[in-house]
Amino acid sequence: MTVTAATFEQRRRRVGLLFVLPALLVLAAVLGYPIVDSIMLALQRVTLTGGAIQQSWVGFDNFQRLFADATFQRAALNTAYFSAMEVVLVVLISLGVAVLLNHPMGRFGVFRILLIVPWAIAPVANAVLWKWILHANYGVLNGILKGLGLIDHYHVWLGTPVSALNFLLLVDVWKSVPFVALLILAGLQRVPSILYRAAYMDGAGPVQSFLHVTLPTIRSVIAIAVVLQTIWSLRVFDIVFVLTRGGPADATALLNFLAYRVTFNFLDLGYGSAIANVIFAITMLLAILYVWLLWPRPAGAKR
Amino acid sequence: MSFARRQHGGPLLRGLVVLGLVVFVVWSAGPVVWLIVSSLLEQQALISQPPDVSPSAFTLDNFVQVIAAAAALGKGILNSLMVALFSTAVSLALGAPAAYALARLPVPRANNIAFLILATQMLPGIAIAIPLFIAISKLGLIDSVFSLGFVYLSFNLPIVVWILRGFFLGIPVGIERAAAVDGAGVFATFWHIVLPISIPPLAAAAVFAFVEAWNEFFFALILTRQSAQTVPLVIAQFAGQYQTVFGQMMAAAVISVAPVIVLAIVFRNQIVRGFADGMTKG
Amino acid sequence: MTAVELRNVSKSFGSHPVCRDVNLAVGEGEFVTLLGSSGCGKTTTLNMIAGLEDASSGDILMNGQRVNDLSPVQRDVAMVFQNYALYPHMTVAQNIGFTLKMRRLAAADIRARVEKVAASLELSALLERLPAQLSGGQQQRVAIGRALVREPRVFLFDEPFSNLDAGLRVRMRAEVKELHQRLGVTSVFVTHDQEEAMSISDRIAVMNQGVVEQFGTPEEIYSQPASRTVAVFIGNPRIELFPGTVARTADGTFCRIGGVSLALDPRHAEGEVEIGVRPEHVRLGERGIPAVVRMVQPVGPATHVTLDWEGGSLTASQPGFVRLAPGSAVRAEIDPAQLLVFDRKTGRRL
Numbered sequence: 001m002t003v004t005a006a007t008f009e010q011r012r013r014r015v016g017l018l019f020v021l022p023a024l025l026v027l028a029a030v031l032g033y034p035i036v037d038s039i040m041l042a043l044q045r046v047t048l049t050g051g052a053i054q055q056s057w058v059g060f061d062n063f064q065r066l067f068a069d070a071t072f073q074r075a076a077l078n079t080a081y082f083s084a085m086e087v088v089l090v091v092l093i094s095l096g097v098a099v100l101l102n103h104p105m106g107r108f109g110v111f112r113i114l115l116i117v118p119w120a121i122a123p124v125a126n127a128v129l130w131k132w133i134l135h136a137n138y139g140v141l142n143g144i145l146k147g148l149g150l151i152d153h154y155h156v157w158l159g160t161p162v163s164a165l166n167f168l169l170l171v172d173v174w175k176s177v178p179f180v181a182l183l184i185l186a187g188l189q190r191v192p193s194i195l196y197r198a199a200y201m202d203g204a205g206p207v208q209s210f211l212h213v214t215l216p217t218i219r220s221v222i223a224i225a226v227v228l229q230t231i232w233s234l235r236v237f238d239i240v241f242v243l244t245r246g247g248p249a250d251a252t253a254l255l256n257f258l259a260y261r262v263t264f265n266f267l268d269l270g271y272g273s274a275i276a277n278v279i280f281a282i283t284m285l286l287a288i289l290y291v292w293l294l295w296p297r298p299a300g301a302k303r
Numbered sequence: 304m305s306f307a308r309r310q311h312g313g314p315l316l317r318g319l320v321v322l323g324l325v326v327f328v329v330w331s332a333g334p335v336v337w338l339i340v341s342s343l344l345e346q347q348a349l350i351s352q353p354p355d356v357s358p359s360a361f362t363l364d365n366f367v368q369v370i371a372a373a374a375a376l377g378k379g380i381l382n383s384l385m386v387a388l389f390s391t392a393v394s395l396a397l398g399a400p401a402a403y404a405l406a407r408l409p410v411p412r413a414n415n416i417a418f419l420i421l422a423t424q425m426l427p428g429i430a431i432a433i434p435l436f437i438a439i440s441k442l443g444l445i446d447s448v449f450s451l452g453f454v455y456l457s458f459n460l461p462i463v464v465w466i467l468r469g470f471f472l473g474i475p476v477g478i479e480r481a482a483a484v485d486g487a488g489v490f491a492t493f494w495h496i497v498l499p500i501s502i503p504p505l506a507a508a509a510v511f512a513f514v515e516a517w518n519e520f521f522f523a524l525i526l527t528r529q530s531a532q533t534v535p536l537v538i539a540q541f542a543g544q545y546q547t548v549f550g551q552m553m554a555a556a557v558i559s560v561a562p563v564i565v566l567a568i569v570f571r572n573q574i575v576r577g578f579a580d581g582m583t584k585g
Numbered sequence: 586m587t588a589v590e591l592r593n594v595s596k597s598f599g600s601h602p603v604c605r606d607v608n609l610a611v612g613e614g615e616f617v618t619l620l621g622s623s624g625c626g627k628t629t630t631l632n633m634i635a636g637l638e639d640a641s642s643g644d645i646l647m648n649g650q651r652v653n654d655l656s657p658v659q660r661d662v663a664m665v666f667q668n669y670a671l672y673p674h675m676t677v678a679q680n681i682g683f684t685l686k687m688r689r690l691a692a693a694d695i696r697a698r699v700e701k702v703a704a705s706l707e708l709s710a711l712l713e714r715l716p717a718q719l720s721g722g723q724q725q726r727v728a729i730g731r732a733l734v735r736e737p738r739v740f741l742f743d744e745p746f747s748n749l750d751a752g753l754r755v756r757m758r759a760e761v762k763e764l765h766q767r768l769g770v771t772s773v774f775v776t777h778d779q780e781e782a783m784s785i786s787d788r789i790a791v792m793n794q795g796v797v798e799q800f801g802t803p804e805e806i807y808s809q810p811a812s813r814t815v816a817v818f819i820g821n822p823r824i825e826l827f828p829g830t831v832a833r834t835a836d837g838t839f840c841r842i843g844g845v846s847l848a849l850d851p852r853h854a855e856g857e858v859e860i861g862v863r864p865e866h867v868r869l870g871e872r873g874i875p876a877v878v879r880m881v882q883p884v885g886p887a888t889h890v891t892l893d894w895e896g897g898s899l900t901a902s903q904p905g906f907v908r909l910a911p912g913s914a915v916r917a918e919i920d921p922a923q924l925l926v927f928d929r930k931t932g933r934r935l
Contacts, residue, residue, distance in 0.1 A: 008483055009409065011488065011489055012408045012409055012489055013408065013409045013410070015404070015408060015488075015489040015490065016404040016408030016409055016410040016413075016489075017404075017410060018404075019400035019401055019403060019404035019408065019410075019493075020400075020401045020404045020405060020410055020416065022397045022400075022401070023397040023398060023400075023401035023460060023464060024401070024416070026393075026397060026456055026460060027420065027423065027456075027457070027460060027461070030431070030435070030453065030454055030456050030457040030460075031423045031426070031431060031457050033434065033438075034430070034431035034432075034433075034434035034435050034438075034457075035423075035426070035430065035431060035434075037434035037437075037438075038430055038431060038433060038434050041433060041434060041437075046437075053437060053440070053441075096323065097327055100320060100323045100324055100327060101327075103320050105317070105320050105321065105324065106320065106324055111324070111327070111328075112571055112572075112575070113568055113571065114327070114328065114331040114332055115331070116567045116568060116571045116574065116575075117331070117332075117335055117564055117567070117568070118331060118335070119567065120514055120518075120560070120563045120564045120566070120567035120568075121335070121518075121560050121564065122517070122518035122520070122534070122535050122538070122559060122560055122563070123518060123520060123535075124518070124520045124535035124536075124538050124539050125518075125535070125538055125556040125559055125560045127539075128538055128539070128541075128542045128552060128553075128556050129334060129337075129338045129553070129556060130334070131542060132341060132549055132552065132553065133334060133337060135549075137350075138349060138350045138352070138354070138549065140337055140353075140354060143352060143353035143354060144353075146353070147353055154352075174330070174334065178331065182575055182578075183582060183583055185575075186575065186576075186583060187583055206316060220583075221583045224582065224583050225583075228425075228582065231425045231427075234427055235427035235428060235429070237428070237429075237520070237521050238520045238521065238535070241520070241524070241539065242539055242542060256427055256429050259429045260429060260432075260521075260525075263429075263432075263433055263436075264436075264525060269433055269437070272433055273433050273434075275429075276427075276429045276430050276432070276433060277430070279427050279429060279430060280426065280427065280430035283425055283426060283427055283430070284422070284426075286425070287421075287422040287423075287425045287426075288422070290421075290422070290425065291418045291421065291422055294418070294421075294583075295418065296414070
């Protein structure tokens with residue numbers, strides 16, 4: 001059969017493959033190949049000596065090292081704390097912000113601009129900005145807190161382990177809230193306003209209306225926000241690099257940063273890959289959960 | 304009380320909302336305002352305790368000095384522009400047809416492919432960085448604007464596909480069928496009908512990809528050395544070198560973020576619709 | 586000469602059959618309507634004629650030639666879609682001219698033909714507008730213009746009026762019918778509105794669950810429905826059905842419904858049946874079955890009176906306005922010549 005004699009459906013199928021293929025090839029090169037190779041690398045001893053890469057198979061040695069490596073375990077714990085706190089804080093604050101901006105008084109364009117700006121600021125620029133805000137001698141945070149009488153002397157906010165980790169958390173929460181708020185706001189705006197009218201007719205007050213109409217309808221959006229934010233919190237890198245470089249005393253060496261340091265500072269590419277694989281595995285599980293949340297459910301719909 | 308008035312709530316609720324909005328504005332805008340103010344203050348004003356924000360302390364000196372002193376910043380901006388434009392253009396050129404096919408054409412397992420693409424977009428950079436670093440080293444393409452832009456396709460291509468797919472799914476089937484009956488093949492339908500009516504989401508996807516590429520730091524750190532350094536690297540280095548010249552540091556940061564912030568503000572509605580909806584609807 | 590013919594055409598999506606052994610022959614210049622409720626396969630059938638969907642099996646012929654493997658353009662059909670399906674980014678002129686552009690006609694030719702069609706549809710003043718700037722009726726006209734400009738062999742209409750309000754729908758229906766009378770182009774029309782189908786068609790194919798239940802003129806479909814399904818689908822208010830038993834006696838053939846006997850045509854055999862009575866064949870008067878008025882609904886030209894009687898409920902359609910109070914006793918006379926008798930098991934008309 002010649003090309004011109006193809007039916008509508010046949011032609012669409014053929015062109016469909018043609019349209020998808022280039023993108024899939026590129027993704028295979030920049031995602032597929034590295035993922036597979038990353039797993040292989042984790043099973044090797046890979047070192048950079050004199051600019052040349054040397055590889056030898058070592059089985060699961062790199063993964064076994066993980067269990068004995070106190071730095072890794074510390075990083076894992078720190079990451080768990082960081083991610084858990086970040087998800088809780090970001091989602092709660094974002095929900096509050098979204099509800100505020102969905103209120104008739106919050107529907108000015110200016111507020112939307114305030115949400116989009118922190119997203120657009122480069123993470124590095126954001127980190128540099130906060131480094132300045134948190135500066136021990138001249139930082140505006142110290143100035144304000146002292147001015148308000150909340151502290152009596154200037155603090156080195158990034159100087160002690162617990163404080164440094166929590167300030168990293170604050171910076172990343174600040175950066176992350178706007179976008180998650182936008183996600184939730186989009187969800188809120190999909191709640192049909194007729195539902196609120198119905199709830200009002202049924203005698204529900206604002207709080208009841210929020211609990212029984214708003215929350216149930218945006219439950220799936222919140223679930224998605226939780227999963228996405230967990231994934232995003234696992235790949236925090238830029239602020240660690242600029243603000244603390246993992247210090248003090250490895251308190252802020254989160255897994256992602258640790259993998260970078262092991263690979264590109266200590267040039268232990270195989271072990272770095274093993275750590276990267278751990279992050280990859282966790283992320284993949286979360287991504288599966290995300291896709292499951294998003295997967296189109298048949299709701300009596302037909303096409 | 305009418306429903307319309309009730310939506311605003313009683314005085315207590317309204318008071319809480321106003322308070323909440325004030326906190327929100329201070330929280331979101333405060334650091335950004337301080338960024339801009341710092342970039343405009345002279346060094347002496349910045350290092351006094353508390354900082355001196357009297358009108359006489361304001362100056363454009365920091366910008367003048369940064370632009371004069373840091374040739375690296377200009378070079379970085381040029382590199383970032385090339386990387387971002389290259390990666391955005393390729394993402395759109397490959398992503399738009401792929402998204403259309405996955406949304407509308409009878410591609411086998413289209414949904415699975417689409418969701419796989421979405422899932423891979425979530426991967427942390429570190430998971431693919433090491434093999435990419437080795438491969439690009441072996442090819443001798445470290446420190447090249449184009450290899451960096453190509454690597455950026457790993458996150459930009461999926462997100463472009465996902466944003467556009469969401470939009471294409473919403474195009475009425477009738478329009479494509481009408482085009483088929485009117486004699487347009489699949490290519491002609493895509494070119495004459497689908498793309499022209501998709502300009503807003505195409506713009507959103509383009510802005511999104513551009514901003515992500517412009518701001519990216521991790522891959523740039525690993526895959527560039529000198530000649531292909533992008534803006535975030537320059538800023539990070541700057542912050543390391545000129546630790547004490549706070550005003551100039553902030554001025555450099557302002558210069559580096561200004562273009563994308565303008566883009567983001569101009570296209571905010573499309574970004575919100577394209578991305579927020581895309582990430583929360585299947 | 587048949588312009589469009591379907592021979593044993595079936596279509597299934599996966600394991601789900603949508604059309605089963607559809608046979609249909611549309612004569613040259615004929616106006617045929619596919620009528621049925623949603624999901625009956627009528628739109629799929631139309632799409633297969635258009636070439637927008639492939640038949641799973643069977644043959645589709647146009648002017649005697651098999652066209653299964655031809656694209657919509659090669660079949661030389663034009664189609665008017667549900668929701669108009671206008672290209673939102675193109676002006677009226679570009680919408681109408683798009684098909685000519687795809688055929689690589691010269692710009693001047695396109696312009697001339699577009700203007701001619703626009704004039705015939707009273708769209709000349711709107712040529713530079715975008716669809717969003719038009720009223721529903723105007724958009725509908727553009728959609729028709731887009732089909733007309735091609736001068737195709739066959740027109741296909743997929744529920745074109747379902748988005749219009751009731752008044753406009755009736756007007757557009759008349760316009761399409763006049764257009765067909767003037768141009769005489771073979772047309773296949775899909776609708777779920779039985780009144781629309783009756784008023785516009787030369788012949789109607791009533792579809793149900795992927796099967797053509799009956800293919801005939803509006804009069805045949807109405808007066809001699811092939812099955813209970815067809816009878817129920819056509820006519821407003823709908824036909825009333827009563828289970829009954831046919832018995833032959835020396836006095837003639839009768840159908841017993843409860844305690845009431847109705848005279849039947851002697852050709853009917855004894856057995857279990859269902860009797861269909863259309864409201865317009867019931868007259869209220871001095872004779873007939875005793876009944877009680879339940880509800881009275883005047884609609885203008887007629888009044889629909891719902892009655893309770895021994896067999897259940899029965900609707901009588903009386904001309905003009907009828908003043909009857911609910912609860913009053915009346916007698917309903919059923920015209921025996923107009924009774925429709927269906928086999929109770931198969932639903933086929935006897």
